[in-house]
Amino acid sequence: MNQPIVKVAAAQYPVDSHENWQSFSAKIRRWVEEAAAADARVLLFPEYLGFEITSIFRRIGVAALADQMSELQGLEAEFIGLFSECARQTGAEICAGTFPVRIDTGKYRNRSFFFRPDGSLDFQDKLQMTPFERRYTDICPGSQIKTLGSAFGKAAINVCYDSEFPLFARRQAEAEALLVLVPSCTDTLAGYQRVRIGCRARALENQLYVAQSVLIGRCAWSEMIDENTGAAGIYGPVDNGFPDDGCIAEGVVDQPGWVYGDLDLHRIGVLRQTGHTTNFHDWETQYRFL
Numbered sequence: 001m002n003q004p005i006v007k008v009a010a011a012q013y014p015v016d017s018h019e020n021w022q023s024f025s026a027k028i029r030r031w032v033e034e035a036a037a038a039d040a041r042v043l044l045f046p047e048y049l050g051f052e053i054t055s056i057f058r059r060i061g062v063a064a065l066a067d068q069m070s071e072l073q074g075l076e077a078e079f080i081g082l083f084s085e086c087a088r089q090t091g092a093e094i095c096a097g098t099f100p101v102r103i104d105t106g107k108y109r110n111r112s113f114f115f116r117p118d119g120s121l122d123f124q125d126k127l128q129m130t131p132f133e134r135r136y137t138d139i140c141p142g143s144q145i146k147t148l149g150s151a152f153g154k155a156a157i158n159v160c161y162d163s164e165f166p167l168f169a170r171r172q173a174e175a176e177a178l179l180v181l182v183p184s185c186t187d188t189l190a191g192y193q194r195v196r197i198g199c200r201a202r203a204l205e206n207q208l209y210v211a212q213s214v215l216i217g218r219c220a221w222s223e224m225i226d227e228n229t230g231a232a233g234i235y236g237p238v239d240n241g242f243p244d245d246g247c248i249a250e251g252v253v254d255q256p257g258w259v260y261g262d263l264d265l266h267r268i269g270v271l272r273q274t275g276h277t278t279n280f281h282d283w284e285t286q287y288r289f290l
Helices: 021-037 049-060 065-090 131-136 160-164 166-174 189-206 266-274 279-289
Strands: 005-014 042-045 093-096 099-102 108-115 121-125 148-150 153-157 177-184 209-218 233-235 247-250 257-264
Touching: 005 021, 005 233, 021 042, 021 049, 021 065, 021 257, 042 177, 042 209, 049 065, 049 099, 065 093, 065 099, 065 108, 108 153, 108 177, 121 148, 153 166, 160 166, 160 177, 160 189, 166 177, 166 189, 177 189, 189 209, 189 233, 189 279, 209 257, 233 257, 247 257, 257 266
Parallel strands: 005 042, 005 209, 042 093, 153 177, 177 209
Antiparallel strands: 005 257, 093 108, 099 108, 108 121, 148 153, 209 233, 233 247
């Protein structure tokens, strides 16, 4: 049964060093339990969360990025099991940031898993590679734009850079997504602002909600996440009944913790019919000039 109002929690998640898997999993459980105690029903972690795990490889001398990605494959099942259990125990739906998954070609996809309390899961692969990913990694683009079933309706995921390209979210909005989740990882404030601006634009033009999570802090052991900055945010349409700037909630840059927002999903449908503007329905008319 769909729930019209849902509390979303977007993480400003600090990178920490871990001696073993148990230390990492204990941290994730603490974060999930904190958000669940605040009655959050959808939890969003940042892009490249999986690379925090590579700190445990230092004891065996794994330092090169390619080697770290290869070594992580042995912990994919544990990663999935951890978040599956967290979702089941708390009754929350969890977007677990991203984890590099090796595919048949030997290359990788930057995969964002979505876990449900009933034990089912889905995923969205990153679709648009950054210059760094193209030049220095074997990560390749995903092949599908998805919408994901959830307890409140349909959700979607734009992995970081994907949020800066409007047609991905547009396809998801046309497939009835009401909330776009954006796990992100940026190493400069300019990078963070690019993703933030993309999130706000996607919320405006599609008249839906967008939530962004960020990785924060420095990491000495992996060049993939060596420096990280930003603030989590939850955004909506800029129209009747929503904040005048579209910002439902935003965190303080580089301050660890959850950012929460209560989202009224029913208002999305009403707004698209009765708002001051009708961006969602007017999308097609722009093509007459192309």
